Amino acid sequence: MALVSKPITKPPESVQSQMDTSFKRRKKLRSSLKAYLFIAPAMVFLFIFNFFSIIYAFFLSLYERISVVKGIIPPAENFAGLSNYAHLLTDPDWWNAFFNTIGYVFGSVFFGLVVSLGIALLLDKAKSGKEFYRVAFFLPYVTSLVAVATVWYIIFSPYASNALVKPNPDRPGGLVNWIFAAVGIPMQRWLIDDRGLFTIIFANGGRVDWLSGLIRLVLVGVLIAGAVIAYRRLNHATGVWVSAVLGAIALGVGWTVLVEVAHLFPWTGWTGGPSIAMVAITIVAVWYSLGFNIILLLAGLTNISRELYDAARIDGARGWSMLISMTIPLLSPTLFFLLIVNTISAFQAFTLFFAILPSGPTRSVQVLSTFYYEVTFKRGSGTDTSGFGYSSTIVVFMLLLIVGVNQLQQRVLAKRVNYD
Amino acid sequence: MIKAGPLENSAAATARPARAFKLPDQLFLHILLIAILFVMLLPFVWMVGTALKPDADATPTSLSGSEKNIGTLVSLFWPREFHFENFVKAWNGKYSPNVPDVSFFDAPFSRYFFNTIVVGVAETVGVLFTSILAAYAFARMEFWGKGLLFTFILATLAIPHEATYIPNLVIISQLGSVVSWLGTNSYAALFLPWLGSAFYIFLLRQFFMALPQELYEAAQLDGITELGYLGKIAIPLSMPAVMTVALFAFLGNWNAFLWPLIAAPNIPVVQTGLRTFVGNADVQTEWNLLMAAATIVILPIVILYFLVQRRFIEGVSRTGIK
Structure with missing residues (x-):
């Protein structure tokens, strides 16, 4: 770690007298004692509530059926060795939460960065009023997540009335459904709907329309053939572009068929894409983190000197190519920092899920942190997977996951980051 | 208009964003930014608007009843009547919203x-x-x-x-x-x-x-x-x-x-x-x-x-x- 100051080395001395060094040592001892007094309060709290508690989480994960705390060390008959870990790896609920978390982290971080980069680039171009926009865009970020999550809970609400009543097409509840109704799109159940996004868009109400499916499959074949031909015949750059576009269309059309037949094969549930509830929550997460990302990106953008832009412009760089080959590489330290910070906080996201889903997360929006909460506080203590032991196992895995992903990002991306 | 050669053309192109189209460009930019800002701050507008609505509008229990339309856009955000006492009720808590004699500090x-x-x-x-x-x-x-x-x-x-x-x-x-x-x-x-x-x-x-x-x-x-x-x-x-x-x-x-x-x-x-x-x-x-x-x-x-x-x-x- 570069940030760590080097241990104090003695100055190179060769002709100093014995008395001098012993005096120095005594002085150092005295100043050391004083310094220890200075750092002691912070170190005590850090040690007890961070360092020790992590070790303790490892320790608790070796026990089962403990939910009431009677002493620091749980009773010996509850010692379970590594069985919590074995259980975790075969727990379908945990795997479900795991994949949901990966999807959520990827979606919220990716879209969060793309949208905020877009807005920051626009803001950077503005010649006046920048301060006003900065202050306004940052507003969601300072407000409390619980409060804004309840606001979004109502915005996405499908209910016209209290929670027992079905969604009513005549009187939409939330803002989003109101807009949908006004535009003519069928209203959705949003936060309480586990169905995948593609399932809702493409799946034709769960019926398989064999004829149109067949036609679409033929279309996919034609498109793929076209892509291959384009790649072979056209010159390199154009060929790649044309075949990429054709391939993407083929993928999309093929996907609609896949989604339609998905219910015939139980293992293809993932083809439905992220559930519409997860999409809604991701939108809120992106919205909430925009202010933070924009502030840091703007600071990074203003550090890029105007002369560099002018030079690039004289060299013939325009809009898109300027962005790709100059702005983004120069911005890469900021982007990298944001990537890491956003990834870590997305892994830990709990408050948003908890506050926006008052009746608890359904299967498709169960992430690791909410799963952890349910195991700890909701499942009771009778079964063998409940209580602090199993939930500590979950937390240990979360910790390993976060550190691992963090390390991976550092290894893979840090080399490409431009630190000029 | 005189047709410019390629050299002048590119020179004009570099000069253009700085001078000729500066104002419309900035105007367009600000319109875009204001639009984005409006969408971003919409939840807050919705929050305050809903907070001031009468009970019947905010929690439409009249499902089977009179109002069978989706209302206007304005009615979504702008309360029909302003009910500032909602804040007092909220301050008095979920379980005692209608108790009038809760003193301010006991709420x-x-x-x-x-x-x-x-x-x-x-x-x-x-x-x-x-x-x-x-x-x-x-x-x-x-x-x-x-x-x-x-x-x-x-x-x-x-x-x-x-x-x-x-x-x-x-x-x-x-x-x-x-x-x-x-x-x-x-x-x-x-x-x-x-x-x-x-x-x-x-x-x-x-x-x-x-x-x-x-x-x-x-x-x-x-x-x-x-x-x-x-x-x-x-x-x-x-x-x-x-x-x-x-x-x-x-x-x-x-x-x-x-x-x-x-x-x-x-x-x-x-x-x-x-x-x-x-x-x-x-x-x-x-x-x-x-x-x-x-x-x-x-x-x-x-x-x-x-x-x-x-x-x-x-x-x-x-x-x-x-």
Whole structure:
């Protein structure tokens, strides 16, 4: 770690007298004692509530059926060795939460960065009023997540009335459904709907329309053939572009068929894409983190000197190519920092899920942190997977996951980051 | 118009954004930005608008009844009648919205605010105390094991808060069995775990290290003690950093939710208090009261933000606090 100051080395001395060094040592001892007094309060709290508690989480994960705390060390008959870990790896609920978390982290971080980069680039171009926009865009970020999550809970609400009543097409509840109704799109159940996004868009109400499916499959074949031909015949750059576009269309059309037949094969549930509830929550997460990302990106953008832009412009760089080959590489330290910070906080996201889903997360929006909460506080203590032991196992895995992903990002991306 | 050659053409193109189309470009840009801003701030407009609506509009129970249309866009945001008493009802809490004679200070929200502010002040003062002392020692003083201890502090930065909740709950409840006012359901439980902060130590240390060495030596010649130097010179000169730390410590406490929920359920703070307005599947949620409560919870922070927004934004852009 570069940030760590080097241990104090003695100055190179060769002709100093014995008395001098012993005096120095005594002085150092005295100043050391004083310094220890200075750092002691912070170190005590850090040690007890961070360092020790992590070790303790490892320790608790070796026990089962403990939910009431009677002493620091749980009773010996509850010692379970590594069985919590074995259980975790075969727990379908945990795997479900795991994949949901990966999807959520990827979606919220990716879209969060793309949208905020877009807005920051626009803001950077503005010649006046920048301060006003900065202050306004940052507003969601300072407000409390619980409060804004309840606001979004109502915005996405499908209910016209209290929670027992079905969604009513005549009187939409939330803002989003109101807009949908006004535009003519069928209203959705949003936060309480586990169905995948593609399932809702493409799946034709769960019926398989064999004829149109067949036609679409033929279309996919034609498109793929076209892509291959384009790649072979056209010159390199154009060929790649044309075949990429054709391939993407083929993928999309093929996907609609896949989604339609998905219910015939139980293992293809993932083809439905992220559930519409997860999409809604991701939108809120992106919205909430925009202010933070924009502030840091703007600071990074203003550090890029105007002369560099002018030079690039004289060299013939325009809009898109300027962005790709100059702005983004120069911005890469900021982007990298944001990537890491956003990834870590997305892994830990709990408050948003908890506050926006008052009746608890359904299967498709169960992430690791909410799963952890349910195991700890909701499942009771009778079964063998409940209580602090199993939930500590979950937390240990979360910790390993976060550190691992963090390390991976550092290894893979840090080399490409431009630190000029 | 004279047709320009390729050379002039490109020269004109480079000059164009600077001069000829400057105003329309900027105008278009601002229209776009305002539109984005409007969409971003829409939830707040919706929040305040809903908070002021009459009960019948905010929680339309007349499902089978009279209103079989989706209303106009204006009616979504603009209340038909302004019901400012919704804020009073919300202040009086979910379970006693219609009790007229609840005195202001007995109302649930008064208690939420009181609890939050007590804990917030304690946490802010405490974390400033520990962090400033430790940061100063790491910046200015020489001692054995300095590098090792600082590495330890930086390592705790990587620990997610969630991971420490259950062990800390056990620790707190054990403390409580020794000293009752430190255990669960005590004020101390709400801020004790956050009194040591690696991040704030790191941030303040950077500031203290940037102070010139000559200043320190000159002060020492005048016979000033370490504590005297810290209190009279180092802290006043690092006021921006100290204020940033104080601000974010208080803000973090204001927005804390999960830890108050599990560590001290009997001491409701604003965020957990707000939760009581959200009904479960079998309890009706009164949207206007919920939104009024959300407004009440957000408002102090928004006011604080507009008062010291420069500090907020600089704090974030310089330190990357998240």
